[in-house]
Amino acid sequence: MISVNKLNVAYGQSAIIHDISLQAEEKEIVAVMGKNGMGKTTLMKSLIGLLRPVSGSIELDGVDVTAWESYQRVAQGIAYVPQGRQIFSQLTVEENILTGLDPKSPQKIQLFEEVYAMFNVLYDMRKRKGGNLSGGQQQQLAIARALVSEPKVLLLDEPTEGIQPSIIKDIARLLNEIKETKNLAIIVTEQVLSFTVDIADRMFVIESGRFQHEDVRGSINEEKIKAFLSV
Amino acid sequence: MGITNIFSGYTGEELLSIFTMQGFSSLSLFSVFLLMALGLAIIFGQMKIINMAHGEFLTAGAYTTVIMSDMVVKYMPGLLPYYFIFAIIAAFIVAFALGYIVELSLVRFLYKRPLDTLLATWGVSMILQQGFRLVFGGREDSANLPDWLMGSWYPTETIAIPLNGLFLLGTSVVVTLLVYFLLFRSRWGLCVRATVLNREMSNAVGINSKRIDRLTFAFGCGIAGVAGAVFTTIGSVSPAAGSLYIVDTFIVVVFGGAGSLLGTIFSAFGIAQLQSIMEFFLTGVLAKVFVLLSVVGILMIRPQGLRSNKVRE
Numbered sequence: 001m002i003s004v005n006k007l008n009v010a011y012g013q014s015a016i017i018h019d020i021s022l023q024a025e026e027k028e029i030v031a032v033m034g035k036n037g038m039g040k041t042t043l044m045k046s047l048i049g050l051l052r053p054v055s056g057s058i059e060l061d062g063v064d065v066t067a068w069e070s071y072q073r074v075a076q077g078i079a080y081v082p083q084g085r086q087i088f089s090q091l092t093v094e095e096n097i098l099t100g101l102d103p104k105s106p107q108k109i110q111l112f113e114e115v116y117a118m119f120n121v122l123y124d125m126r127k128r129k130g131g132n133l134s135g136g137q138q139q140q141l142a143i144a145r146a147l148v149s150e151p152k153v154l155l156l157d158e159p160t161e162g163i164q165p166s167i168i169k170d171i172a173r174l175l176n177e178i179k180e181t182k183n184l185a186i187i188v189t190e191q192v193l194s195f196t197v198d199i200a201d202r203m204f205v206i207e208s209g210r211f212q213h214e215d216v217r218g219s220i221n222e223e224k225i226k227a228f229l230s231v
Numbered sequence: 232m233g234i235t236n237i238f239s240g241y242t243g244e245e246l247l248s249i250f251t252m253q254g255f256s257s258l259s260l261f262s263v264f265l266l267m268a269l270g271l272a273i274i275f276g277q278m279k280i281i282n283m284a285h286g287e288f289l290t291a292g293a294y295t296t297v298i299m300s301d302m303v304v305k306y307m308p309g310l311l312p313y314y315f316i317f318a319i320i321a322a323f324i325v326a327f328a329l330g331y332i333v334e335l336s337l338v339r340f341l342y343k344r345p346l347d348t349l350l351a352t353w354g355v356s357m358i359l360q361q362g363f364r365l366v367f368g369g370r371e372d373s374a375n376l377p378d379w380l381m382g383s384w385y386p387t388e389t390i391a392i393p394l395n396g397l398f399l400l401g402t403s404v405v406v407t408l409l410v411y412f413l414l415f416r417s418r419w420g421l422c423v424r425a426t427v428l429n430r431e432m433s434n435a436v437g438i439n440s441k442r443i444d445r446l447t448f449a450f451g452c453g454i455a456g457v458a459g460a461v462f463t464t465i466g467s468v469s470p471a472a473g474s475l476y477i478v479d480t481f482i483v484v485v486f487g488g489a490g491s492l493l494g495t496i497f498s499a500f501g502i503a504q505l506q507s508i509m510e511f512f513l514t515g516v517l518a519k520v521f522v523l524l525s526v527v528g529i530l531m532i533r534p535q536g537l538r539s540n541k542v543r544e
Contacts, residue, residue: 050431088425100436149437
């Protein structure tokens with residue numbers, strides 16, 4: 001599905017991401033765990049194309065998208081839920097969802113109904129401005145906006161940040177559900193281990209821009225990962 | 232000089248007529264301001280580009296109308312009553328195309344340096360002005376207006392409302408409604424509003440923001456072209472015709488609150504009314520001083536302009 005090979009990303013002279021390689025397949029959730037400032041967001045931004053890598057490649061279904069613009073990657077099947085949600089605060093909930101929808105898609109109405117069925121609260125608030133929603137609702141909106149672009153790969157950057165614990169469980173359940181029903185590959189970065197340990201099929205730990213540790217579901221070494229995450 | 236003294240020497244009925252007619256003549260000014268400011272506000276709102284060449288797109292639209300008028304008079308005099316509607320459309324297309332070329336060849340390289348665009352578009356403005364001067368000469372041109380745009384309407388004996396002014400007003404209302412509809416009901420409008428709010432994120436949800444920029448810039452210029460076409464009904468065209476309006480238009484945009492359509496309308500209306508009515512009683516320069524002082528005063532109290540949107544956060 002998505003395959004990242006020896007990716008290096010830098011801001012000017014300061015290198016952030018070093019030789020990162022990872023794959024994610026259909027119906028698989030890959031979690032990238034790490035503390036603040038370890039390169040999680042930089043990795044995500046380079047996957048969606050907001051940052052250009054210095055070297056390395058990103059392939060989606062065998063197509064090299066490394067040099068592509070963000071909107072082209074979205075059309076090819078990558079969707080992005082950024083850290084801090086970044087919904088369009090002045091647009092209504094409905095308009096926010098519409099921005100992610102390809103106007104030429106034959107299944108426009110169906111996709112719309114699907115996300116409203118998945119997030120009832122968004123339907124109730126469809127005429128409100130996005131900026132007036134609570135943090136958890138904004139997170140749902142950001143996920144809905146990403147899902148209507150019919151992605152093959154969904155990127156989520158710290159989806160639990162600033163969200164209350166009961167909603168965090170809902171988000172975990174939701175990610176499992178859409179992975180199964182939509183045949184998605186999901187890459188999620190996190191600091192909260194309790195959130196990812198339930199859903200991740202594979203887990204990486206990123207430290208100073210390098211993958212330091214890898215576990216697969218069933219044999220996740222929680223103690224070791226906690227040690228990486230503690231400050 | 233007290234404000235009451237300047238009104239003395241007129242009867243009540245005369246004053247009412249003066250206010251009505253000056254009020255109406257200011258509606259013509261309002262219409263030109265509004266058409267210019269709409270384009271400028273869209274471009275500034277979308278890309279933070281200060282387009283100093285905006286006036287020249289008005290001039291381009293006006294010359295398009297003059298050319299069409301000359302051709303109609305020469306080859307198809309029978310069409311004279313109808314050509315004006317097509318001239319407006321042609322003016323839009325010419326200004327749109329010109330804007331598209333300017334964006335493609337110059338402005339798009341400067342998005343990361345918004346202040347440099349001020350200088351660059353000023354250069355474009357001078358190039359276009361000299362271009363007009365080379366092609367059309369320095370003298371003033373005017374379009375042959377169809378009969379239905381001439382003359383006045385007399386609601387009472389002392390009040391005369393010019394028909395060209397009415398037409399100008401009608402056009403600006405139609406164009407404003409059209410802009411509103413496009414901005415709030417079309418896919419392009421949605422993309423524009425999303426890009427204004429968060430350019431990076433717009434790209435990351437699948438919007439080709441560079442293409443939106445190009446269309447938006449060209450569209451804003453196209454509206455200035457329409458302003459130019461209807462401008463020919465109230466004035467003659469010279470190479471510098473548009474540049475006379477650029478400063479006033481900027482004041483309208485800033486005063487209205489950048490990015491707010493409704494604010495732009497209120498602001499164009501207020502400034503045009505104030506200026507026009509004051510011009511009758513004071514000299515032109517003093518009227519301008521009065522308007523600018525009012526604008527400065529209000530902007531000191533409301534730096535965000537007349538209208539701005541608020542949400543939680």
